[in-house]
Amino acid sequence: MPANGTELKKSYLSEQATSPNKLGTFGGVFTPSLLTILGVIMYLRFGWVVGNVGLIGTLVIVTLSTSITFLTALSIASIATDTQVKGGGAYYMISRSLGIEVGGAVGIPLFIAQALSVALYVIGFAESLVAVFPMLNITLVGCVVTVAIGLLALFSTEAAIRTQYFILAAIVISLISLVLGSPLESAPTELVGAAPNQPKEGFWIVFAVFFPAVTGIMAGVNLSGDLKDSAKSIPKGTFLAVGCGYLVYMVLPIILASRVDANTLINDPLVMRRISFWGDAILLGVWGATLSSAVGSILGAPRILQALAQDQVLPRSFHWLGKEHPASGIPRAGTIFTMILAMIAVILGDLDMIAPILSMFFLTTYGVLNVAAGTERLLGSPSFRPSFRTHWFFSLLGAIGCVAVMFLINPLATLIAILLVGVTFIWLKRRGLRTTWGDVRRGMWLALTRSALLRIDHTPDPKNWRPHLLVLSGAPTRRWHLIELAKAIAQRSSLLTVATVLKTDDIAYDRLKSLEGNIRDYLEERGVEALVKVTSDEDPFIGGVRLVQTYGIGALIPNTIILGDTRELTHHGPYCAMIQQFYQARRNVVIVRDDEKEGFQRKHTIDVWWGGLRKNGALMMILAYLISNDPAWRSAKITVKMAVPSEAAAKDARANLEQIIQNMRISFQHKVIVNEQTSFWTLLKQESQSADLTMLGLAEPNEDFLAYYEQLSERTQGLSATMFVLAAQEIAFEEILL
Structure with a gap:
């Protein structure tokens, strides 16, 4: 069916339910979201954060960052409790609210970001493993791990989720080991971590480094098509993950600042290993954090790709990516495609140049979700009746926060991300895609038209x-x-x-x-x-x-x-x-x-x-x-x-x-x-x-x-x-x- 000027006969999983929805709140939303939040930044960069801005500054950064994530979670909960969120997660939410062009303009870059994130996390795992076992080759380890997690996601979503339970256990053990540890010998105990001769980074630079640590809430949303009850699981699991992540990030600075001096916190990325009861547990946590993030990305990316293909957002030659296995419901074609893309990125190696742009795509998604929820609420459409109600002001505040953080982290990457999203939007607009579902744009125009009509003066005005x-x-x-x-x-x-x-x-x-x-x-x-x-x-x-x-x-x-x-x-x-x-x-x-x-x-x-x-x-x-x-x-x-x-x-x-x-x-x-x-x-x-x-x-x-x-x-x-x-x-x- 040609994409230009044709009407989409169906909205993939919206009108048909072929995938067996098996996952509940804990396995389908809470676990992947929390594991992405408690990631490598917590293990390798959080000490640097505390050393640069001190205890109070760190607590402020954690609170500000989590506030933006929490506001986005409110918007997600509002949309998720208004309609049954099918496969595609954030893309599904945005396309059904702001239209298929906006959804596709965000969804395509979001898929690319998710797929390349697999490579980023795998490379991070490989580098940390080679640091302990120097005889290993980083590229070879990365390729083996990519194939392993790809096969895991290819044949069993439940098995992949169960694997994350073990990873979660490893992270919990590492945190317990840290709590039971002791201060560094000969290290001064100081709650603010001040050091007179150590150059410090500014507050907002440190904020920009830390913020990606709390942006993992999409990991659960991306599995929306595999949930038993997405309207129940997405809000509940997301809020629990945000809350647990906030609690951990508020306790850790106190431990670090009370046991290690600022210079050591800044200069030693693995300082947690030195102050833990069992130091190697921190390595397990680092490896678990990178692997869990990689698994979450390789589970989420193919489902976004599947939704884009079945909505015919992708060109006709890519529609085969919308197919799924009839028995398991797993998008195997999309998973293989994602695995190949990640494998190429792993072989190429250094992804530092595009890593900031990937973060921009995630933040763009969060910002657009806030806009969608706020617009729906502001217009007051009779069709928008979420059981979890969020005032439009909080959604608007979340959107502003996302944009501000994007420019704060990397202005150039932000502009590149916005440009790519804009070009994709124009391309989709010119293709003239038509859908069988309504979106908020009609309501926006009706509201503006009503306001304008009531204000037009009846007196002729030359x-x-x-x-x-x-x-x-x-x-x-x-x-x-x-x-x-x-x-x-x-x-x-x-x-x-x-x-x-x-x-x-x-x-x-x-x-x-x-x-x-x-x-x-x-x-x-x-x-x-x-x-x-x-x-x-x-x-x-x-x-x-x-x-x-x-x-x-x-x-x-x-x-x-x-x-x-x-x-x-x-x-x-x-x-x-x-x-x-x-x-x-x-x-x-x-x-x-x-x-x-x-x-x-x-x-x-x-x-x-x-x-x-x-x-x-x-x-x-x-x-x-x-x-x-x-x-x-x-x-x-x-x-x-x-x-x-x-x-x-x-x-x-x-x-x-x-x-x-x-x-x-x-x-x-x-x-x-x-x-x-x-x-x-x-x-x-x-x-x-x-x-x-x-x-x-x-x-x-x-x-x-x-x-x-x-x-x-x-x-x-x-x-x-x-x-x-x-x-x-x-x-x-x-x-x-x-």
């Missing part, structure tokens, strides 16, 4: 006037010139509605909506941004009047009606009556008569026949100016033409017209023609015979309007495209120009 157009086009393919001209006038700054009145009074509502959809698709394919309205009436002229009188909302109603002329003599009467009704309703009228042989194939010249600045004359000048700004008409030569009876009158007319055009600040040319003998209509045909568009004013409708219009039609025969303009709106159009 300064802010726009030609909001209603085009009575009939079948768009037959009268495309009307839509083409309306698009040129609207210029993406005015509202444009393409309307059709069907000649019948008995048509099903579903049929009308289907026709509207067809017309909307037709316009979108041709780059026309317009609203579409299809209605029906036994008499299409009466139907057109009813449509114009009732269409719109509040002060935002079409003020200018564009329609084609009628060549059927029997239609002249009801057609002119319809024009009179439009005028009485104070709608400007633009009638376009197009030569079917020529049309708008050439867009080189526009003649504006002018009779003065007020009403029709001013409106014609405005419309000509707007048309001239359209790319297709930009090179057109626009000439304001005026007929006078004598040379004396022509002299004054030229001076006045030149001054008016100069005051209008528009680059129109002008031509005053002395017409002493021939009729105006003969002069018109002589002067505008070669014009691509001729603009003429239309007299105010009265009881003789039918005769006037028939005479006008006859006298203007032979011209190419002609545009008759009738200004009816109660507004001083000349003030718009001067």
Whole structure:
């Protein structure tokens, strides 16, 4: 199924449940999240943190960092308790809230970050192992470990989770050994860890180093598709993991600061091994921390990839990555793909250059999740009814905190991450993906529209006037010139509605909506941004009047009606009556008569026949100016033409017209023609015979309007495209120009 312009028939696991959900809160959320939080930073860098900023500074850093993570956890809990979170974790949450483009723009970089994180953790494990056993080769160890954890994730999610239980046990043993340890011999006991001669890093630099330690809450969310009850397990497991992690990180600084001097804390990454009851338990903790993080990443990354593939976010050639094993529900294709990608990264070795960017992708995900939850709550949509309610302010605060920390950690990496997410978003937007689920964007636009409509003043304002157009086009393919001209006038700054009145009074509502959809698709394919309205009436002229009188909302109603002329003599009467009704309703009228042989194939010249600045004359000048700004008409030569009876009158007319055009600040040319003998209509045909568009004013409708219009039609025969303009709106159009 092509991705461009096609409707996704289903949302992978949202509509089908083929994976056996086996994991509970402890194994599926709490354990992987906590193990990622209690990672290598705790073992290898936490002493450095305490040595640089002291005990109080460390407690402040831990509290600030955990606060941001906690706010994000609140947002996750709010989204998770509103809907059943299927496979894909954070991607699923974001795409179902902010739309598939935003979800994909975050989900694709998040998958890459998760996959490369496997390599980062494996390399960290290999380096620490080689430090103890120098005879080993780092690359070889890394490849073996990558294959081992990949095979574990490939055949049994439960086995991988059970492996994490042993790792958790190793970490607990290492922490107990640390608590039961003793101070370093000959090391001064000082709670703030101050040292007079040791250069210290600044508070925010240390904060940036520590913060990634508390960003492990996605490890459990990524396994959402394997949970028995994601709405229950995700909030509960995430909060427990954050709470336990905070408790550990608040106790450890007290132990470190009371047993080791600041210089030693800064210079010895494995100082915990020296002050523990059983020093080698710290090595088990380090190895367990790196392996658990690697296992968590290799479990989560394929599920994000699977969700992206089944939602057709990935190109068609990658849709096979959405397949899963029918018995176990494991995304084996995605797991193999992730393992290969991680293996390549391990072989290449040094990933220090891209490591900060990976952290940015994780923080970007957290920030967008906060935005999603806050937006849903702020809009107050009836469909958003989470059992765990979070005020939108806390979600907004969490999003601001994520962005601030991103720039704090690495401004360049932040900009690169934002650029990649933006490029991915634009790519997905251009592909025109369609989904079967709604998202918050419609609610946002509705809220903004409601607020704007209530604030639009009903009093006409020349300064802010726009030609909001209603085009009575009939079948768009037959009268495309009307839509083409309306698009040129609207210029993406005015509202444009393409309307059709069907000649019948008995048509099903579903049929009308289907026709509207067809017309909307037709316009979108041709780059026309317009609203579409299809209605029906036994008499299409009466139907057109009813449509114009009732269409719109509040002060935002079409003020200018564009329609084609009628060549059927029997239609002249009801057609002119319809024009009179439009005028009485104070709608400007633009009638376009197009030569079917020529049309708008050439867009080189526009003649504006002018009779003065007020009403029709001013409106014609405005419309000509707007048309001239359209790319297709930009090179057109626009000439304001005026007929006078004598040379004396022509002299004054030229001076006045030149001054008016100069005051209008528009680059129109002008031509005053002395017409002493021939009729105006003969002069018109002589002067505008070669014009691509001729603009003429239309007299105010009265009881003789039918005769006037028939005479006008006859006298203007032979011209190419002609545009008759009738200004009816109660507004001083000349003030718009001067």
